Amino acid sequence: MRPVVEVQGVWFSYGREWILKGMDLEVVAGEILGVVGPNASGKTTLLGVMQGILEPQRGKVLLHGQEMRKLRRKEVARQIAVVPQDSGVIRGFTVLEVVLMGRNPFLGPFSFESAEDREIAMEALVSTGCGHLWSRSMDKLSGGERQRVLLARALAQRCPLLFLDEPTAHLDLRYQMEFLSLLVALHKERGLTIVWVSHDLNLASMVCQRILVLLDGRKRALGPPREIMTQEIIWEVFGVHAILDYHPQTGSPRVTPELPVHRGSGEEAPGVGKAPESPGRWRGSD
């Protein structure tokens, strides 16, 4: 089967240096693909190129085999829904109005949202646990609530593809977990294809079938979490020594970074070695 999104030899620059240096990627229908990498490795830029809002200087992006730059924005927005990184405060709109904006790709210039559009929007709100917020003003929400409303907006687009850029950055632990289980459920029930840019290796490892590791605008590794989450790659990419084990429930690889020890000072960093009651740290796959 043909990949849904194909990135072919893409080079991208905002003006000075190259951010993406010859990127190739194929997103397979129905997968959850994680994109991880250090700051400034090109994660968000890659996501922008894959949505067609950034136009690469070299190479091309295909959506269902069609060249992205030739598609109208409405056509793309019927295929790809995006949850942005951080939107900032949105003023003057209610929660329901913001979610209804997700229906924009399906409406003509002078039209209003139909009763069906409203139903879709409410359903999306309820599914992200924001049903009770529907009539609230958007600028009165907390960061976490806002993030979930933006997920609801993306769901209201009813797209087969969902792109997420650090969606859990503003969520507390409970909502991170709810967000993850929601993603997994959506993926199972609706067969969504999800591309998820994340800072958090462990979260990505829990839900992603494949993970793309970016380093300096290039693909460093791509594969299932068990293959790419190795001490070598984590050291090379993040510059951190990692202790690897497995999540007791899901069996996905789990990274615990080692706190760098200041050698020569004679003292260990605070906290190091202060966990004698822990069930014992054991080294993972190595």
Place this chain on the structure above:
Amino acid sequence: MTALKKAPAVTASFVLVCCILGAVAVGMTILFAICIGPTPLSPGKMISWVMGQEVPDPTERTILMEIRLPRVLLTGLVGALLSVCGAVLQALLMNPLAEPFVLGISSGAALGALSSMVLGAGLWSMGTSTAAFLGAVGTIVLVLALAGERGRVNMTRLLLTGVIVNAFFTSMIMLLVSLSRTEQLHSVLFWLYGDLSGARYDQIWLMGASCLGGLVLFFGHARALNLMGLGEQVAEQLGVQVRRSRTLLIGVTSLLTALAVSSTGLIGFVGLIVPHLMRMALGADHRVLIPTSALGGAIFLIIADALARTIVSPSEVPVGVITAALGAPFFILLLRAGGNT
């Protein structure tokens, strides 16, 4: 001030109700404005004229049909144009301080008009309004050219370029003012603060048609404006062809502003406060904001002009003085009362 809009999302019927109420209010304002003046006319008398129950007095008829009605209608159209252009620019530039004059259009028009007034219209054989229109359009082209880069226009850069061009032209305007002869000074200053006294029906037809065309275009872009107000990327992600819509909307708002300015001079404040008032009262959805800003702008300017021509009767105050003097305190009051714009 709590929002009048209680509904959690805008519907077509809500927009329709707002438009009908607004139109009724505009009608009543027009009726009020044509009645007052040095020769008072009563609304009852006018209704019986229209019904054919009474034959109008020729003098009163002339005052009404040749002086007051064209002036009030032109005022309403200019108010509507400036206000709706302000609403659109605030969304496009993502800046609550944006108004039709922010891109330098006003000073460009003023420079054109003053050149023809001071240096003599005979020089280029064109009227003040033609010169103003050319000045305004020339300025927009200049600002867009200076702010653009490889065919793309960055909104922050556009705003800053407009401000700088404005400053430069303002100094040129002061130069012309200082060069003007004493007997010209009065008309020059009046023009700079808005002069609605010379209204003619042919102007009204032109303005009316442009206003209607602009409103249809803006209303067609209403949802796109909602999204563009949230940011370029969000708008593109939700299916807006941002660059194309932006170019079109900036071009049209600029032309409409140039048209308004060239026929009546500079009338500030309408394009800034009316959209904000509407946003506070009715929410930020442009499907409501665009028609109600137009109607509200018409009402606001008609009332301001009615005051301008009556408070020091038989003399007149420039209407721009009234819009600022009336608008500023009113706006501050609303802002302090808890508006969320």
